[in-house]
Amino acid sequence: MSIEDRAKRLDVKKDYETQKRVAFTVKDKERKTKHSVFYSKDKKEWFCDCKWYATRFNSTKRHCAHVTAAKNRS
Numbered sequence: 001m002s003i004e005d006r007a008k009r010l011d012v013k014k015d016y017e018t019q020k021r022v023a024f025t026v027k028d029k030e031r032k033t034k035h036s037v038f039y040s041k042d043k044k045e046w047f048c049d050c051k052w053y054a055t056r057f058n059s060t061k062r063h064c065a066h067v068t069a070a071k072n073r074s
């Protein structure tokens, strides 16, 4: 399944928005996982606390499904 397809199956809830950042909680009902996604308005960068993001983003420059889901709905 592509990241885009996985992103469509995730639940995105916007937690709060400040002048500097937007925060989301992204839930995967099938895998029973929950991740925090942030968007930094200063740096124009997305961040997720999942393992994929911590280990793979630097080499692939591809966002995880959680960030993709938050992006689609923001």
Ligand SMILES: [Zn+2]
Binding pocket: 035, 048, 049, 050, 051, 052, 053, 064, 065, 066, 067
């Ligand atoms: Zn993620």
